[in-house]
Amino acid sequence: MSDDVSPNAVATSLCEHGFSRVVAELDDSFVKVAKVRSSLAWRSHENEEQAVMLNEGEAFAAPKGVRRNPIASDECHVMPIERKSTLHTGREVTAHARRLAEQLRSV
Numbered sequence: 001m002s003d004d005v006s007p008n009a010v011a012t013s014l015c016e017h018g019f020s021r022v023v024a025e026l027d028d029s030f031v032k033v034a035k036v037r038s039s040l041a042w043r044s045h046e047n048e049e050q051a052v053m054l055n056e057g058e059a060f061a062a063p064k065g066v067r068r069n070p071i072a073s074d075e076c077h078v079m080p081i082e083r084k085s086t087l088h089t090g091r092e093v094t095a096h097a098r099r100l101a102e103q104l105r106s107v
Helices: 007-013 100-104
Strands: 021-024 029-039 073-078 081-083
Touching: 007 021, 007 029, 007 073
Parallel strands: none
Antiparallel strands: 021 029, 029 073, 029 081
């Protein structure tokens, strides 16, 4: 991974919506970027559910255990920060789930 990275350039270069790429590491976490449009996929990290509306430039820290499904009516870029041990779609097995090796691959 290089030291200089443009999260926007990486997200723009992605061919698939909902597929994240690791752009940086921070202690025990990965910083990822993805391009989202429409419904992404349910991600289950246990127990809770909550609706949150974000506008451009806003951030939300999802508490541990929140089941979520990112949705965007127009294409947007997101930057999740997740522990390295977090599976791409959590315990939900979907067609959108990607292995870590795919997320670490250079664009």
